[in-house]
Amino acid sequence: MASLIFRDRTVPLDGEAITNLGNNPYQKAVLDFCKEWISGKADFVIKTSGSTGTPKSITLTREQMLISALSTGKALDCRAGTRALLALNPEYIAGMMMLVRTMVLDWDLYVTAPAANPFRDLSQNELDFASLVPLQVSAALEESPEALEQCRTIIIGGAPISPGLELKLRKLKNKIYATFGMTETVTHIALRRVNGPDPSPEFRVLDGVQISLDDRGCLVVSGPVTGGLPVVTNDLVTLTGPDTFSWQGRIDRVINSGGVKVHPEAVEQQLFEAAPELPELFVTGEPDETLGHKVVLVVEGTRTEPLEQAIHKAMTTLPPYHRPRTVYFVEKFKRSPTGKVLREGSWG
Numbered sequence: 001m002a003s004l005i006f007r008d009r010t011v012p013l014d015g016e017a018i019t020n021l022g023n024n025p026y027q028k029a030v031l032d033f034c035k036e037w038i039s040g041k042a043d044f045v046i047k048t049s050g051s052t053g054t055p056k057s058i059t060l061t062r063e064q065m066l067i068s069a070l071s072t073g074k075a076l077d078c079r080a081g082t083r084a085l086l087a088l089n090p091e092y093i094a095g096m097m098m099l100v101r102t103m104v105l106d107w108d109l110y111v112t113a114p115a116a117n118p119f120r121d122l123s124q125n126e127l128d129f130a131s132l133v134p135l136q137v138s139a140a141l142e143e144s145p146e147a148l149e150q151c152r153t154i155i156i157g158g159a160p161i162s163p164g165l166e167l168k169l170r171k172l173k174n175k176i177y178a179t180f181g182m183t184e185t186v187t188h189i190a191l192r193r194v195n196g197p198d199p200s201p202e203f204r205v206l207d208g209v210q211i212s213l214d215d216r217g218c219l220v221v222s223g224p225v226t227g228g229l230p231v232v233t234n235d236l237v238t239l240t241g242p243d244t245f246s247w248q249g250r251i252d253r254v255i256n257s258g259g260v261k262v263h264p265e266a267v268e269q270q271l272f273e274a275a276p277e278l279p280e281l282f283v284t285g286e287p288d289e290t291l292g293h294k295v296v297l298v299v300e301g302t303r304t305e306p307l308e309q310a311i312h313k314a315m316t317t318l319p320p321y322h323r324p325r326t327v328y329f330v331e332k333f334k335r336s337p338t339g340k341v342l343r344e345g346s347w348g
Contacts, residue, residue, distance in 0.1 A: 002102050005110045013103055026113045029090045033099055046093050048183045060186055067224045068186035069104040071206040076153050078129050080106035085130040087118030092338055093183045098131055119144035127151040133158035133339035138165055155179050157188055159340035163272030170195045184231045185221055202244045218251055255285035255293050260321040262295055267322050274314035282343050297324035298347045300333045
């Protein structure tokens with residue numbers, strides 16, 4: 001039988017009445033959704049995070065969410081009795097689907113309020129599965145690396161994993177996957193192994209998912225999880241097989257600098273490969289009278305001479321038009337409710 005395990009009590013999800021736990025708004029949101037699911041509710045209105053545009057609400061069907069949960073369970077071999085961790089907001093799709101998986105697959109779900117390091121106050125470390133955002137993984141690596149590694153399988157979504165973080169994760173012995181997905185696809189529709197003997201730069205789609213490209217070179221996703229309708233993304237990808245692809249970046253972030261198309265994500269990747277110790281950063285464009293737009297680098301943290309030297313050394317590995325012309329330092333990036341860096345709101 002599925003159950004929710006809070007700090008002070010366990011709540012069986014057996015279809016009987018669920019009692020709210022005091023006035024804690026996070027616990028209330030968790031239990032309210034479980035009540036709706038158990039009651040047989042057919043459609044769910046879900047908020048998007050707004051990290052790639054104006055926040056909006058979309059409607060997903062119970063059938064779509066059921067298919068997604070079953071696909072994840074099959075792909076990652078998470079069977080009945082799996083001990084999972086909920087450390088995400090249940091009002092957004094990633095946290096919500098942890099609850100659906102728990103009820104559909106008969107898991108035991110340890111519930112902790114979202115925090116930078118969800119393992120800090122977690123007495124139960126022997127977990128089988130967790131879904132986290134990169135910010136949480138990074139904090140856990142710094143403060144609770146043993147607890148993080150003891151979790152058998154971890155999926156990371158909500159934002160791309162920085163190359164620097166990925167290099168650190170390759171040293172861990174558990175199974176860690178990057179995910180590709182969005183609210184419209186009911187979280188992830190593809191996984192990429194980050195560590196282990198065969199880490200991969202390619203995403204592999206889950207069973208039943210079909211992928212193709214539109215005329216811009218952007219990914220189109222369809223299948224039962226999308227209700228049979230195509231979901232057109234703004235993600236530039238290279239199809240490497242009928243069920244695999246490599247992610248290049250977002251088309252709405254491409255910088256045209258002097259007639260050269262620069263993919264910010266590719267520049268970020270190369271900077272981290274040259275200097276893995278660099279802090280959180282992103283590349284974007286800024287209007288320029290000569291080039292149309294110039295490439296600039298925005299770095300989180302305080303400007304120091306050693307950091308400037310590391311950045312300069314890393315930038316020498318870039319082709320001329322890909323090399324940032326200006327470097328900005330921002331004390332703290334703004335982030336979405338799901339932990340994704342809001343590039344447009346973090347500088348300028």
